[in-house]
Amino acid sequence: MHLTIPILLSVAMALGYAVPASSLQARDILANELSQFKFWAQYAAAAYCEENYIGQTGSKLTCWAENCPLVESADATIVYDFSNITITDTSGFVALDKTTKAVILSFRGSYSVRNWISDVTFPHIALNLCDGCFAELGFWSSWEVVRNPVSAVINETLSMYPDFELVVVGHSLGAAVATLAATDLRSKGHTSAALYAFAAPRVANPALAQHITMQGNNYRFTHTSDPVPKLPLLSMGYVHVSPEYYITSPNNATVSVEDVEVLKGEVNFEGNTGTGLPSLEDVSDHHWYFERTDGCIAPGLPFRA
Numbered sequence: 001m002h003l004t005i006p007i008l009l010s011v012a013m014a015l016g017y018a019v020p021a022s023s024l025q026a027r028d029i030l031a032n033e034l035s036q037f038k039f040w041a042q043y044a045a046a047a048y049c050e051e052n053y054i055g056q057t058g059s060k061l062t063c064w065a066e067n068c069p070l071v072e073s074a075d076a077t078i079v080y081d082f083s084n085i086t087i088t089d090t091s092g093f094v095a096l097d098k099t100t101k102a103v104i105l106s107f108r109g110s111y112s113v114r115n116w117i118s119d120v121t122f123p124h125i126a127l128n129l130c131d132g133c134f135a136e137l138g139f140w141s142s143w144e145v146v147r148n149p150v151s152a153v154i155n156e157t158l159s160m161y162p163d164f165e166l167v168v169v170g171h172s173l174g175a176a177v178a179t180l181a182a183t184d185l186r187s188k189g190h191t192s193a194a195l196y197a198f199a200a201p202r203v204a205n206p207a208l209a210q211h212i213t214m215q216g217n218n219y220r221f222t223h224t225s226d227p228v229p230k231l232p233l234l235s236m237g238y239v240h241v242s243p244e245y246y247i248t249s250p251n252n253a254t255v256s257v258e259d260v261e262v263l264k265g266e267v268n269f270e271g272n273t274g275t276g277l278p279s280l281e282d283v284s285d286h287h288w289y290f291e292r293t294d295g296c297i298a299p300g301l302p303f304r305a
């Protein structure tokens with residue numbers, strides 16, 4: 001498939017999206033927001049470390065790749081974890097962080113980026129979360145297989161710590177699953193759940209994406225030309241959750257406030273979407289979200305580019 005940006009633009013406009021004429025609506029982030037983002041990115045990174053998704057209830061979250069020091073010093077513990085769940089290989093954990101006063105649901109990424117870029121079919125499934133809502137089938141199935149036990153554990157934990165916030169995080173495939181988990185949990189009573197989605201692919205049709213956008217408390221990050229958030233393509237009927245926090249600094253660089261732009265709209269060509277078609281050459285951009293997010297990835301996971 002060799003779609004060009006002008007074609008994608010006309011697809012977006014044909015579908016009725018306003019394409020921003022300028023970057024007037026972009027804003028930079030504040031210093032305290034940046035430190036929040038770096039903190040939650042470490043929770044997404046922690047889901048790649050095997051000891052956290054096959055750990056014992058009550059054990060401390062740790063990252064052998066040394067990419068979650070803030071989580072380690074918050075003294076967060078595992079409440080529940082899951083891995084190798086059916087063919088979707090959904091893995092992750094629910095953690096209790098008494099320092100931050102939060103219950104965290106974190107999903108690991110693992111899917112092969114190579115396969116994604118060559119995969120032309122992203123089938124969808126209708127959801128009853130809103131009128132005309134469709135989600136990508138594989139991402140939804142990944143949440144569905146763990147939804148009951150995870151929801152029960154979250155309810156039980158929040159009933160013991162009613163003033164704690166619920167935060168759902170993930171990177172890559174994990175961010176896709178986190179996005180659908182967050183919107184589902186919000187619709188089941190956890191209305192203020194926050195979402196931190198790093199390098200998420202598109203998961204929703206316009207109706208579902210707008211529904212999630214309207215729920216609020218969404219922090220969706222992209223980095224330069226990362227190919228993964230460009231998938232599935234707009235022409236396949238998928239769009240993003242707004243806003244986009246677009247990180248413009250290069251790989252391996254410390255991110256500062258002026259390196260993150262906040263862009264609105266389910267389709268916005270001022271950010272990652274406007275940097276060209278998904279290319280394997282850009283895959284290194286996928287690994288760096290404030291830090292080497294998948295630093296703990298275990299050998300054998302089919303992720304390596």
Ligand SMILES: *[C@@H]1O[C@H](CO)[C@@H](O)[C@H](O)[C@H]1NC(C)=O
Pocket residue numbers: 054083084300
């Ligand atoms: C998950 O499956 C992989 C591949 O089959 C295996 O290497 C790994 O040990 C399994 N992990 C757990 C926690 O069972």
Ligand SMILES: *[C@@H]1O[C@H](CO)[C@@H](O)[C@H](O)[C@H]1NC(C)=O
Pocket residue numbers: 148151152155188189190
């Ligand atoms: C969790 O609690 C919500 C209400 O806060 C409820 O709607 C939902 O059914 C509960 N889920 C489970 C699995 O108990």
Ligand SMILES: *[C@@H]1O[C@H](CO)[C@@H](O)[C@H](O)[C@H]1NC(C)=O
Pocket residue numbers: 250251252
């Ligand atoms: C970033 O760091 C990794 C690992 O140290 C290295 O392989 C890669 O070349 C670096 N990339 C850049 C752009 O410096």
